[in-house]
Amino acid sequence: MAREDDRMYVDGNGQLRERKLGYDELYPGHIPTSTLQKVLLSIGSAGMSLLDPSRDDMIATLGETTGTWALRSIKEKMEADPTGQRILTEQPVINTNTVSIDYLGSLPEGTFGKKYWHFLSKNGFSPDARLPIHFVDDPELKYVMLRYRQVHDLFHSVLGMPPHMLGEVAVKWVEALQTGLPMCALGALFGPLRLGPKHTKKYLETYLPWAIRNGQNAKFLMAVYWEEHWEDDLETLRQELNIEPPPIIASKS
């Protein structure tokens, strides 16, 4: 509908206007935004996610509007790795169509897939429940963002962190160090402010150093083709990826 030649048109009062990029033109769900709008959205979504924690879409929006540089750097790192390049080419998606929950449940205990299955079923999550991406202006970077959102739950499983506040913060530290996404860094820095005194002590003494060590020493987790590791033994997988198993205190997940 919006071609180069008919970019200019006249509105109801005879004023000449430029038709900007329309919705869904770059990819389904895309909403074009100017730089000013991205800045305003970042500030607004940061504020709203603090004011109303139930607005999960605000954290997602914050990630999208602030993540362009980090997404580019993730993409470059993935391209430098053969498996990462394969992921970018094949663009796999994790949802109930591509992964059978029953298959995961049927795997033996101690496998990565079974661990993920425990994570989903115990917390009532579904791999389908991912918010759509609106504000990333490049279809390829949009895929990187999508991939990040999808494998977030897998990070929880491979790190052995439950989705409570403490576990989330730990995962955010690892993600911040690995991906460089500002939204992860903000979550890692501000999340702990909401921890109670008992958890804060655990956080500062055990989890924080552990998470930092993992973030720095682990292999580049975005370039891992997770779907090929369901049947791997979890401990072996962790060793391959240089991931330190979770601290003993947290072994309730």
Added chain:
Amino acid sequence: MAAPLKISGFCCRNEKPLANFIYRFLSTNSATKNETRPKNESRETHFGFETVAEDEKEERVYEVFKNVAGKYDLMNDAMSFGIHRLWKDHFIHRMAPVEGTKLLDVAGGTGDIAFRFLQYIQSQNDDPIMVEESFSIPTNIEAGAYSIPSDYAEEEKIDLSGYKEDTSHVTVCDINQEMLNVGKSRAEEAGIFTGIDWVQGNAECLPFEDNSFDAYTIAYGIRNCTHVDKVLTEAFRVLKPGGRFMCLEFSQVNNLGLRRLYDSYSFEVIPVMGQVLARDWKSYQYLVESIRQFPNQKKFAAMIRQAGFGMVTYENLTFGVSAIHSGYKLLKVVK
């Protein structure tokens, strides 16, 4: 709380009532795309800056207001920094309604105008100060001075028969049930139970008799209607002779420098507010685009005259961001 409406025959009286009836029957029963319809109905119109089929527009506007209803008032305050309250206050002040007025508030949705109308009259009753528009009623007339019968002059108050007996009433009419529901709950919260009715209806085809209202208002609604001319004709129809049409709507900012600022604010900031506060970018993008598509002050005044109204005037508010248009259904001039 059903409104006392009597629909006599077809509610829209125009040249082709039968064709219209068939069209309305067909379009409510099935998807409109494949039905045969009168030639003049398959045109296109604007939906913001998008071009859509005319019958599609009504549906899409319905969806917009269904989605925004819950956060409508919050968003109004945020987008206009509360100034919309001043605009609406001024609007009612300009109307200066008196006790006994029967008002029809179209696209009245959440009730802002209706509540202000009732409050204005209430405050007039509580504290009957003389406003510029009112006339002073002489109470100490000497017999014969103005050729008034002496027994009449003995009365303490002059009884304007019929005037005080009727109470004021406002009928809020909106096409969107969600908006009406929000309005109803606001009324309940404010403790307003009498003098107000909520009716679902289409501004282009009102479910009311001819000549039944003293005043007709439409605030920030006419812009969303598919056929503005039909809305105006309907307004003319339902007003009593001597009745007043008043419209409060976004209009064109006359000052060029301010217009640039206003455009930037509208296009850059408002959709962002919509996403952050109401989780809905697209409805607020539609809102700012629809303002640009609506005719400016002069053009709209001409359209109002076209519908048969006389003494048509307009007043700019906040440099033209909003404008009040007013017209009267003048009594027929017998030549």
